[in-house]
Amino acid sequence: MNDHSEPAWKLFGQFFQAHPWHGIPVGKNAPEIVNAYIEIVPTDTVKYELDKQTGLLKIDRPQKFSSMPPMLYGLIPRTFCGKRIGDFCTEKTGRKNVVGDGDPLDICILTERPISHGNIIVTAVSIGGFRMIDGNEADDKIIAYLKNDPIFSQWKDISDMPEALLERLRHYFLTYKDIPGSVEHNTEITHVYGREEALEIIRLSFEDYNEKFAGLWVR
DSSP: OOTTHHHHHHHHGGGSOOOTTTTSOOOTTTTTEEEEEEEEOTTOSEEEEEOTTTOOEEEEEEOOSSOOOSSEEEEOTTOOOSHHHHHHHHHHHOOSSOEEOSSOOEEEEEOSSOOOOOSEEEEEEEEEEEEEEETTEEOOEEEEEETTOTTGGGOSSGGGSOHHHHHHHHHHHHHTTOOTTOSOOSEEEEEEEEHHHHHHHHHHHHHHHHHHTTTSOOO
16 A cells, blocks of 8 residues: 555545445544434434445335334444343343344434434434333433533433433333334333443444454544
């Protein structure tokens, strides 16, 4: 590789959109403050999801029912829910054979300002999360707020969140996959955890990512 390789690589990057999962840095202040890729906003009546192969935002399905996300929803780049995430959930719940769901780590971001569309990058401050299990898969939801938000930036931990708002988020994740009238729930939330545990889960997802995609990037 010649002496001009680094400038050429930087120039090359100007011509192509970064892959939202692999090509966006998580941020120099992670895990406390992270970049997040937004897939869904509260006004969406269609469920959008990152196509992991192409890096494009795709329509997963129209929302069949009236449940709509009460916050920005997306993923933390360069994270992966693998063995470490599954083992951590097993340790905390006492369940057997829990595995990571094989996806990037999900993040829910609160903001006082309306944001009308996804496929954007925002900077978020983590304050806690939901330990969610879908089948036997750990499917954690990190709870955060938009950095410098004029209202939510006063919070230091999920314990600062009003109970009514916490219950709204919990209700969404417990019901968004359910068919109306069904007595069976596809998901469960075993714990609501605070900031320090959320930061540990983000760290573990970094480690799972670095193992899964070893050599792909230098963090």
